[in-house]
Amino acid sequence: MAPDPGTDDLQQAAADFADELTRTVQWANPECVPFRAMGVEGRDRVVVAQSPDTGIDLLVGGEKLILLKVRFDCAFDHEGRFLAVERSHFHVSAAVSKKHPLFRFEYERSANRTPSAHFHIHAHRDSMT
Numbered sequence: 001m002a003p004d005p006g007t008d009d010l011q012q013a014a015a016d017f018a019d020e021l022t023r024t025v026q027w028a029n030p031e032c033v034p035f036r037a038m039g040v041e042g043r044d045r046v047v048v049a050q051s052p053d054t055g056i057d058l059l060v061g062g063e064k065l066i067l068l069k070v071r072f073d074c075a076f077d078h079e080g081r082f083l084a085v086e087r088s089h090f091h092v093s094a095a096v097s098k099k100h101p102l103f104r105f106e107y108e109r110s111a112n113r114t115p116s117a118h119f120h121i122h123a124h125r126d127s128m129t
Helices: 007-028
Strands: 035-039 046-050 056-060 063-076 083-094 103-108 117-121
Touching (some): 007 063
Antiparallel strands (some): 035 046, 046 063, 063 083, 083 103
């Protein structure tokens, strides 16, 4: 039988993941808001996302062209040993139109009838050109 990790262990594992994400992203963009591990009440799940959720500005020649928003819903794996991503999303928008993504990449670990990872491409956006 797998060990029964506590909520504190899950929170710490997710906080370590959030710190690693922050270091990685801030290497490319030091202005980026840090990622945080935020517990979800009543569930054995922790959300890792920026707080506040301002997104990550991707620059070309010092100009903001793309905005990336990322979120991970994490839990322990089925053996209760390692942090696993239950659900994640990456939303990519043009800097001029932050409300409407150009495309999205989404992952769901326990998907039933849908693929576990899929793209949504919003090619009808003028920003795509």
